[in-house]
Amino acid sequence: MLVKTVMTENVKTLKETDTIESAITMMNAYNIRHIPIVDDERHVVGLVTDKDINLALPSILSKETNVTMDHDLKEIMKKNIISTSEYDFVEELAVDFHQFDLGAVPVVKNRKLIGIVTQTDIMSAFIEITGMKHPGSIIEIDVFDKPGIVHDIGHTMKELNTRIVSITIYDNREKPNHKVVVLKINAMNPQRVIEALVDKGFDVVNPYRME
Amino acid sequence: MLVKTVMTENVKTLKETDTIESAITMMNAYNIRHIPIVDDERHVVGLVTDKDINLALPSILSKETNVTMDHDLKEIMKKNIISTSEYDFVEELAVDFHQFDLGAVPVVKNRKLIGIVTQTDIMSAFIEITGMKHPGSIIEIDVFDKPGIVHDIGHTMKELNTRIVSITIYDNREKPNHKVVVLKINAMNPQRVIEALVDKGFDVVNPYRME
Structure with missing residues (x-):
């Protein structure tokens, strides 16, 4: 901006x-x-x-x-x-x-x-740029750092017809070479999206999953 | 976070x-x-x-x-x-x-x-989450708002083997139903990436392109 x-x-x-x-x-x-x-x-x-x-x-x-x-x-x-x-x-x-x-x-x-x-x-x-005033949910995913992460997550969201409000990425301080992806989506209930991400092997770390 | x-x-x-x-x-x-x-x-x-x-x-x-x-x-x-x-x-x-x-x-x-x-x-x-302390470049792209934007941009970056530091998206106040995508990449010179995006039909609005 x-x-x-x-x-x-x-x-x-x-x-x-x-x-x-x-x-x-x-x-x-x-x-x-x-x-x-x-x-x-x-x-x-x-x-x-x-x-x-x-x-x-x-x-x-x-x-x-x-x-x-x-x-x-x-x-x-x-x-x-x-x-x-x-x-x-x-x-x-x-x-x-x-x-x-x-x-x-x-x-x-x-x-x-x-x-x-x-x-x-x-x-x-x-x-505004992180879309925090838009309704929706935040999901945090731990990933190994490599090119293509945004593409892979974007692909899963496209399959689910879910709109991404923003994707930001920060270093995981507890795991070397790992990043935490902060995904803000325009779904009030993120459960379906979290399940799809987990099915594809993504490590969803927040919100904590209720078993 | x-x-x-x-x-x-x-x-x-x-x-x-x-x-x-x-x-x-x-x-x-x-x-x-x-x-x-x-x-x-x-x-x-x-x-x-x-x-x-x-x-x-x-x-x-x-x-x-x-x-x-x-x-x-x-x-x-x-x-x-x-x-x-x-x-x-x-x-x-x-x-x-x-x-x-x-x-x-x-x-x-x-x-x-x-x-x-x-x-x-x-x-x-x-x-930290927008990666502004990481070396790299910011590119702003005007897009029509629909699911799959992040996937499409992510795909182009993957082809170029360019790492995305963050993608944030805000409403384009001047164009209804349009968003501005803020793409931070880990390339100090964004010229090659900008040209690839333009070739694929993306409307890169900032930095202003030198003709």
Whole structure:
């Protein structure tokens, strides 16, 4: 899935000379948690998150007044922001989000801001591409790793006239050279499919089979 | 992927009568952002996050002293916590994380705490099952939605002796009854695979083909 499919366009932005109060007002008004800070050419010079704001605010448990609200955003914004392009793959951008513990990444084109992608957007994209919001069932199969696995499983599903929502594959940590295939199908009751897979010699590991 | 595969066991916990200071010390010592609050039977009665702490702390921009540090955690903890079981599928739990904007979910067994799953763990699981950390290439194919798609693509990959890292499928928002298949293969240069797919009549939409 491309970044442009999931990014929010019409990003709300502020300048580094705007106040903390203006950022709080904007976050509350639009229910957002990340505000790119741009210069007059729409180049991204920083990013302010709700975490930056919370650290700047007085304690909710104290009676201190809001003395900090008129400080400039440049006092609390993060600099040296990682950005992405609209034609990058979301799945690959997710690795950066995870590795660098990012909350949001601005999308730029010719160095100008054109959108923003948040961790929530990335999670939403993964849920969509793995079909987890579609009704259906998950079956996990342990397989020896070789080319043709997807073909063989796809063949069995085609024979059963069962639609595959997604197939993902991860290393089986307990068995060297083995993979676990996660098969999401559009059948609410997977029993018929599990039985067909077992009949063909597949090792269905989850859900646990009731004997 | 099961929750027990990704959860952290040996969860650090505190009691609701412990102080905010003890939570800050624990978060810094173990580099964690979520602490389940348990009673003497290890039942989860609350959850304290770094966000709860940040909102309780004095402003980083003020000279106020840390008068709030000795308050009880029960003053700031969240209650009515969503929990999960070790045999739930991570992919399905992800939908709850997204829907309820969760940062972490305690894992319970017989109502006692046995682990914790964070949003970072969920992201990590998605990256693993979609194979995004494996070297290789992503190809997106537009297809008319019918059973057998995975079989047909799997067949072509088997002929090319190309290993499929994952296949995920999402609705094409621009074409009714069409899906976009996201194919991750273990080939750094996807050109040969793209040409074989095009030869068989597949509509490869990304990466854009250079003519």
